[in-house]
Amino acid sequence: MSAVSDSSEExxxxxxxxxxxxxxxxxxxxxxxxxxxxxxxxxPFPVHGIDHAMGLGKSWLSAVVLCGxxxxxxxxxxxxxxxxxxxYPTVVQGKPTNLYTVPAFFPVLFELTILFSGFATLxxxxxxxxxxxxxxxxxxxxxxxxxxxxxxLLVIESRDPRFKREQTKxxxxxxxxxxxxEVYS
Amino acid sequence: xxxxxxxxxxxxxxxxKGGGLLSIVSLLVGGGAILIFFVLALVFxxxxxxxARTDGMxxxxxxxxxxFLSLGVGGTFWTLLHHxxxxxxxxxxxxxxxxxxxxxxxxxxxxAPLIIPQVGFRDALWEWFPKREAAIEYAExxxxxxxLPKYRKQVDDxxxxxxxxxxxxxxxxxxxxxxxxxxxRHFDDKIKALKKKADAKAEKAAKSDEELRExxxxxxxxxxxxxxxxxxxxxxxxxxxxxxxxxFIVLAGGIFILRTASVKxxxxxxxxxxxxxxxxxxxxxxxxxxxxxxxVFDWLMGLDYAWFSTMWGVYLFAGAALNSMGFLILVLxxxxxxxxxxxxxxxxxxxxxxxxxxxxxxxxAYIAFSQFFLIWYANxxxxxxxxxxxxxxxxxxxxxxxxxxxxxxxxxxxxxxxAHKTCxxxxxxxxxxxxxxxxxxxxxxxxxxxxVTLTGGAVVRxxxxxxxxxxxxxxxxxxxxxxxxxxxQSVSLYPCRDPRLDESLNLVN
Numbered sequence: 235m236s237a238v239s240d241s242s243e244e245x246x247x248x249x250x251x252x253x254x255x256x257x258x259x260x261x262x263x264x265x266x267x268x269x270x271x272x273x274x275x276x277x278p279f280p281v282h283g284i285d286h287a288m289g290l291g292k293s294w295l296s297a298v299v300l301c302g303x304x305x306x307x308x309x310x311x312x313x314x315x316x317x318x319x320x321x322y323p324t325v326v327q328g329k330p331t332n333l334y335t336v337p338a339f340f341p342v343l344f345e346l347t348i349l350f351s352g353f354a355t356l357x358x359x360x361x362x363x364x365x366x367x368x369x370x371x372x373x374x375x376x377x378x379x380x381x382x383x384x385x386x387l388l389v390i391e392s393r394d395p396r397f398k399r400e401q402t403k404x405x406x407x408x409x410x411x412x413x414x415x416e417v418y419s
Numbered sequence: 420x421x422x423x424x425x426x427x428x429x430x431x432x433x434x435x436k437g438g439g440l441l442s443i444v445s446l447l448v449g450g451g452a453i454l455i456f457f458v459l460a461l462v463f464x465x466x467x468x469x470x471a472r473t474d475g476m477x478x479x480x481x482x483x484x485x486x487f488l489s490l491g492v493g494g495t496f497w498t499l500l501h502h503x504x505x506x507x508x509x510x511x512x513x514x515x516x517x518x519x520x521x522x523x524x525x526x527x528x529x530x531a532p533l534i535i536p537q538v539g540f541r542d543a544l545w546e547w548f549p550k551r552e553a554a555i556e557y558a559e560x561x562x563x564x565x566x567l568p569k570y571r572k573q574v575d576d577x578x579x580x581x582x583x584x585x586x587x588x589x590x591x592x593x594x595x596x597x598x599x600x601x602x603x604r605h606f607d608d609k610i611k612a613l614k615k616k617a618d619a620k621a622e623k624a625a626k627s628d629e630e631l632r633e634x635x636x637x638x639x640x641x642x643x644x645x646x647x648x649x650x651x652x653x654x655x656x657x658x659x660x661x662x663x664x665x666x667f668i669v670l671a672g673g674i675f676i677l678r679t680a681s682v683k684x685x686x687x688x689x690x691x692x693x694x695x696x697x698x699x700x701x702x703x704x705x706x707x708x709x710x711x712x713x714x715v716f717d718w719l720m721g722l723d724y725a726w727f728s729t730m731w732g733v734y735l736f737a738g739a740a741l742n743s744m745g746f747l748i749l750v751l752x753x754x755x756x757x758x759x760x761x762x763x764x765x766x767x768x769x770x771x772x773x774x775x776x777x778x779x780x781x782x783x784a785y786i787a788f789s790q791f792f793l794i795w796y797a798n799x800x801x802x803x804x805x806x807x808x809x810x811x812x813x814x815x816x817x818x819x820x821x822x823x824x825x826x827x828x829x830x831x832x833x834x835x836x837x838a839h840k841t842c843x844x845x846x847x848x849x850x851x852x853x854x855x856x857x858x859x860x861x862x863x864x865x866x867x868x869x870x871v872t873l874t875g876g877a878v879v880r881x882x883x884x885x886x887x888x889x890x891x892x893x894x895x896x897x898x899x900x901x902x903x904x905x906x907x908q909s910v911s912l913y914p915c916r917d918p919r920l921d922e923s924l925n926l927v928n
Contacts, residue, residue: 282927292837327796337792 246371246419247273247391248403249378250411255281257410258386262287264409265388272394276381295358302354303347310346314339371419378417389417424763424924432685432911433759435904442904449897453529456480456890461538468881470873474543476887478869480532481544483891485718486861487899488526489735492711493743494519495674496736499707502677502700507922508771511763511913515747517681518906520674525902527667529895533718534663546872547647547654547724554647562635567628570635578624581617588613646725646801654724662717669710673703681914688916711736722868726805730790737786741779742857745850748772750903752847760912766841767926773840776850780834784827808867811879821859825852862888 252258255277262275266289275284318324318339323331329338360366372378372389381387388411390402406414456476464473497516501509509516532538542549592598592606626634636645647654677696684692712732720731728734748769754760794802809818830849839845866888870881914920 296837327798329796337788337795340788340792 244419245392245399246374246417247389247397248406249372249375249415249417250388250390250406251377251380251413252386252388252411255279255386258388259284259287261388261409261411265390268396268405270390270394270396272391272397274389276378276385276387276389278382278384278386293362295355295362298358299351299354302358303351305354306346306348306350307343309350310339310343314342371417374419375415375417377413377415424921426920426924429763429913429920429924430688430915432913432915433763434911435754435759435908437757438904438908442901442908445897445900445904447897449894449899449901452890452894452897456887456894457532459887459890464539468883470881471543472887473539474873475869475881475884476891477533477540477543478865479884479887479891480540480895481718482862482865482888483895484526484530484533485715485865486858486892487895488523488530489739489857489861490743490746490899491520491523491526491674492670492736493739493741494521494747495523495670495677495707496520496740497743497747498674498677499700499704502696503704505697507919508768508926508928510917510919510923511760512747512751512768512772513917514681514911514913515750515907516743517674517678518903518910519743519747519750521678521906522899522902523674524671525898526895527671529898534660543873545721545724547650547721548656550644550647551651551654551656554644555651557644558632558636558648562632566635567632570631571628574620574624574626574631578617578620581613581620585610585613585617643725650724654721659717662713666710666714669703669706670714673707682910684917685911685915690918693918708732708736711739719864722865722872723804725801728790728794728802728805730786730793734783734786734790737779737783738857738860741776741783742854744772744776744779745853745857748776748846748850749854750907752843754907754912763913763924765926766843767928768923769843769846770841771926771928773834773846773849776846776853777831777834777840780827780830780853784831787822787826808871808879809863814863814867814879817859817863821856822863826856826860830856858892 250261252261258275258277259281262284265273266287275281275288277284319331319335325331326338329335377385378387388406390397390406396402403414456479460473460476464471466472467475494516497509498513498520500506501513501516533540533544536542536548588606588610592603592610595602598606633649636648652658676699680692680696680699712735715732715735719735720727751760751764751768751772755764791806794806808814830853833839833845833849839849867879869884870878873881
């Protein structure tokens, strides 16, 4: 990244600041309604309902977690029934080696389901968020740091098909943005 | 975010105007059922299926009382938790929790037949009441009078004999002149082994009479009687009545104070009562948990005094919390159907209540399975009998069908989907289903003991007795509904001047 810092002419997008969480919320509704896709908001604290205002649907993460959980459950089932019942029936504590021994397998069934769900959550989340990564163009902006303090920021990226240098800036002013900054990658 | 609701617009509260007919009908039905129940039990006692009908009906009554008490206890728990955790989401439903908890006093009053010995229920339910005196008398007469002195002499003799053996070998060693090292070592090893034995015997001889009696009781008694003798300090009628009084004070008194103060806040407003209730809830949570745990020890675990489970209290608590939440969802939806609370309760509230219900489905299953698993795996006679009774004959299908599949897998899988938790018809269906499974759970706890206790283990089910189970359920349930509707009618439907009303009105999760 640092090696190419001089080629700073490519516009990454606009950072627009809004006065309060409520203003940002309404601005997000406007951006959503004008059909932008590649944009995000950054706030110092979670804002209730912002996902709705941004038009975000339900995350697919839960499906990934379900797959992870089912995989863990199936793996535990195969490992335990396969080894202890089918391949090499093992009598422990006078317990049967058939379907009725399933309570003995429950702890592992439970734990592997949880473990694989946890892994699926973590790695699914990292993939969806495209993490880990070395840097992000937004960090080139000093102004962006305000979002960890008192800034309610809205970022529209230039790779959005509806992004046009002049009109988008005007649009942001129209919906009530205070300071607007250009970020270069 | 558009159109935030302002709590000031809702400070006059909302009141239930209808429901009069429901309360009168349920009182008449419930009162009638109770009347028939006790006429049958007390005026016409007779044999049925080989056991005294009154004895069998005792279990019906306990089943109905415990079921409805658990709903009230769950309502109180949610109220306490709401205050103690300083929650804001459920301020709008907190009054319903308080009203549900307020059914505890009436159900405990209805439990009076269980504690009055003249009714005959007490001795039929808890075997230790009639058997206790005989067990103690037997122990004291036989053990203290004859066996203990004999045993004391035996222990002393054994100790003396072991000591004399040591002395004898030492004397033999001393008698040999010019002993070789190998020979000496042989004697030393022998003396060492004998000394160890003598020390153990001496230790036993040094035991007090009390300690010796414990050993003797274990040896001489039939197993169950020995257990009853060992538990005589706790299973003691006077202490039992003191405990009952304690449960009444803590459970009924706690919710009475919570509800009264909360209702007062509707009039005076401000935050003082709100803060006081938070402190009060934190203080009462522990006694509340102790009271419920020991109540179910005394009433349910005590059905078989030889059996025990350390997870019993939390198992019953999990069921109570889960199903009172389901019951709250049903009451809330019924009120909304008749046009109450429609402007304040949103899908967000249903979502949270659905999530809590889902969490407690898992918690209940976790506790229920752990209890089963530990007992099944350890395979100790005193512990397995509970599950052996419930795995025998028809009860096996009942256990797997209702408790494993019905109480866990069905609600777990249905509530797993997020959309289902915000869909009112689905949440209500699951809540109703869970309540049915809770009935099955309490039935499964109480009723199998009836056949085992009353017939001495000859059968595990008495076929004709279910009629009285239904009768008792309808009777207690009718009075429960009457009391609940009257409580709801008498106050605002939500705490209209609570400081956190704003938060609950604009709930997003």
